[in-house]
Amino acid sequence: MPxxxxxxxxxxxxxxxxxxxxLTDVRQHRPDLRFPFPRDFARRLTGRRxxxxxxxxxxxxxxxxxxxxxxxxxxxxxxxxxxxxxHQGAPxxxxxxxxxxxxxxxxxxxxxxxxxxxxxxxxxxxxxxVETHPMLASLGPEPLGNEFNAAALSEALEGKITPIKAALxxxxxxxxLGNIYVCEALFRSGISPKRLAxxxxxxxxxxLVPVIRDVLAEAIEAGGSSxxxxxxxxxxxxxxxxxxxxxxxEGMACEGCxxxxxRTGGIQRIVQSGRSTFYCPRRQR
DNA sequence: CACACAACCTGTCAGC
DNA sequence: TGCTGACAGGTTGTGT
Numbered sequence: 668m669p670x671x672x673x674x675x676x677x678x679x680x681x682x683x684x685x686x687x688x689x690l691t692d693v694r695q696h697r698p699d700l701r702f703p704f705p706r707d708f709a710r711r712l713t714g715r716r717x718x719x720x721x722x723x724x725x726x727x728x729x730x731x732x733x734x735x736x737x738x739x740x741x742x743x744x745x746x747x748x749x750x751x752x753x754h755q756g757a758p759x760x761x762x763x764x765x766x767x768x769x770x771x772x773x774x775x776x777x778x779x780x781x782x783x784x785x786x787x788x789x790x791x792x793x794x795x796x797v798e799t800h801p802m803l804a805s806l807g808p809e810p811l812g813n814e815f816n817a818a819a820l821s822e823a824l825e826g827k828i829t830p831i832k833a834a835l836x837x838x839x840x841x842x843x844l845g846n847i848y849v850c851e852a853l854f855r856s857g858i859s860p861k862r863l864a865x866x867x868x869x870x871x872x873x874x875l876v877p878v879i880r881d882v883l884a885e886a887i888e889a890g891g892s893s894x895x896x897x898x899x900x901x902x903x904x905x906x907x908x909x910x911x912x913x914x915x916x917e918g919m920a921c922e923g924c925x926x927x928x929x930r931t932g933g934i935q936r937i938v939q940s941g942r943s944t945f946y947c948p949r950r951q952r
Numbered sequence: 953c954a955c956a957c958a959a960c961c962t963g964t965c966a967g968c
Numbered sequence: 969t970g971c972t973g974a975c976a977g978g979t980t981g982t983g984t
Contacts (some may be wrong), residue, residue, distance in 0.1 A: 670978090701960070701963075746974085746979085747976070748977080786978060941957060941958080
């Protein structure tokens with residue numbers, strides 16, 4: 668589900684209600700998501716005050732105040748179907764089917780983590796463990812940060828024989844892109860998803876980098892996209908999905924294309940590394 | 953080492 | 969109506 672723009676939208680939504688608040692009650696309703704929750708997870712969160720909410724790639728990092736163990740960082744990955752829904756008042760009773768974690772704040776709000784597929788996970792670590800955390804240590808540059816530029820991308824793609832589509836999904840190359848935004852960025856930059864990654868180094872990388880930044884920034888601006896099982900943290904749906912140019916548009920004409928749809932078949936769907944790729948074979952080379 | 957693919961889990965939808 | 973198979977935004981582990 669959530670790619671970088673959706674996670675950023677969740678971060679902003681959560682910040683509105685969690686920043687500065689004390690977590691007065693934490694209910695964990697199953698022992699694991701994708702991985703087991705850390706030991707005594709709910710107990711260790713209870714009573715902590717939220718100092719800041721940050722994001723690294725598709726991860727949320729919620730920084731907590733000093734407690735018995737020192738300041739802790741609550742690490743969250745939403746997986747494919749994880750959502751954070753915030754509402755005023757007490758938790759729903761009975762709770763929703765896949766509400767796995769329910770947190771109450773000292774000012775009377777409830778934050779619910781719901782995750783149908785349970786590909787998400789959480790951890791609770793010390794600040795000095797953040798950089799070396801197994802899930803964070805090998806992440807590449809933030810696509811919206813200064814370290815992500817044509818030179819860096821070219822270097823990361825150097826010698827890669829895999830298709831550019833697969834390379835951009837590789838979180839060690841650039842951290843935060845997922846299936847939708849890779850498809851959209853490749854379309855906007857006119858690069859075929861089948862093109863071998865190393866051939867994108869150089870001029871094509873110079874073209875691609877600003878397009879990646881733009882598409883992510885636009886999606887964040889639109890409040891994140893949402894498909895059927897994603898809700899932004901305030902429960903409202905995002906609207907960038909209406910701006911997809913190729914994703915989910917198999918057989919449709921691509922924007923600005925004047926070729927004969929009956930003859931060309933329009934936008935194509937292919938499978939790469941087991942995942943759908945949507946693209947226009949005529950305008951992406 | 954680099955890459956492709958299966959696996960994780962549940963729900964939805966299209967087709968028969 | 970019910971069954972089956974394909975597919976869904978991510979990441980890890982395994983096998984070649």
